[in-house]
Amino acid sequence: MKNQTQTTKSNPILSIVKYGDPILRKKVKDITDFTSLPDMTEKMFNTMYEENGIGLAANQVGWSLNLLVLDTSNLEDEANNEPYIFINSKIISTEGSIVLEEGCLSVPDIRADIIRPETITLQYQDLNQNFHENTFSGIVSRVIQHELDHLQGKFFIDYLPPAKKLLINKRLLEIAEKGRPSTGIIL
Numbered sequence: 001m002k003n004q005t006q007t008t009k010s011n012p013i014l015s016i017v018k019y020g021d022p023i024l025r026k027k028v029k030d031i032t033d034f035t036s037l038p039d040m041t042e043k044m045f046n047t048m049y050e051e052n053g054i055g056l057a058a059n060q061v062g063w064s065l066n067l068l069v070l071d072t073s074n075l076e077d078e079a080n081n082e083p084y085i086f087i088n089s090k091i092i093s094t095e096g097s098i099v100l101e102e103g104c105l106s107v108p109d110i111r112a113d114i115i116r117p118e119t120i121t122l123q124y125q126d127l128n129q130n131f132h133e134n135t136f137s138g139i140v141s142r143v144i145q146h147e148l149d150h151l152q153g154k155f156f157i158d159y160l161p162p163a164k165k166l167l168i169n170k171r172l173l174e175i176a177e178k179g180r181p182s183t184g185i186i187l
């Protein structure tokens with residue numbers, strides 16, 4: 001028997017927008033009205049935890065806004081164990097480069113090694129509209145960069161060379177049509 005969906009009125013789980021939905025190719029807008037953000041970010045965290053994700057961009061739940069959340073505390077060897085909320089964020093500098101495997105809640109069952117800057121300096125706002133500038137490295141840096149790509153209408157698979165893209169084209173069509181590919185792949 002199916003479990004009852006564990007949602008309450010105060011923290012319902014949102015559905016994740018999948019690859020193929022045009023909202024994920026659209027650049028988001030900066031946030032000027034912060035009033036609903038505590039409620040929205042709580043819903044995003046609940047959705048992310050429910051889906052076992054470590055980061056989530058607002059357009060992945062249908063909101064075309066410059067907002068992302070992340071929490072890598074359930075990863076092994078991850079010293080960083082606090083949830084983060086980044087509003088109106090932009091990368092102002094980067095350093096180094098590193099290859100790490102990525103996956104995405106909007107592109108299920110596809111994983112690939114992607115090269116990106118290792119360290120980033122990020123300018124962003126918090127829920128109280130205060131501005132911050134902080135430097136991040138490791139997994140947190142990687143997740144921020146992946147989610148910021150979403151906010152620009154970009155996917156991690158866009159970085160793949162044509163030969164590897166060919167290997168996932170059928171799966172991407174299946175995700176757009178059915179929400180999941182018939183078989184997973186690690187590139």
Ligand code: CO
Pocket residue numbers: 103104105106146147150
């Ligand atoms: Co993603």
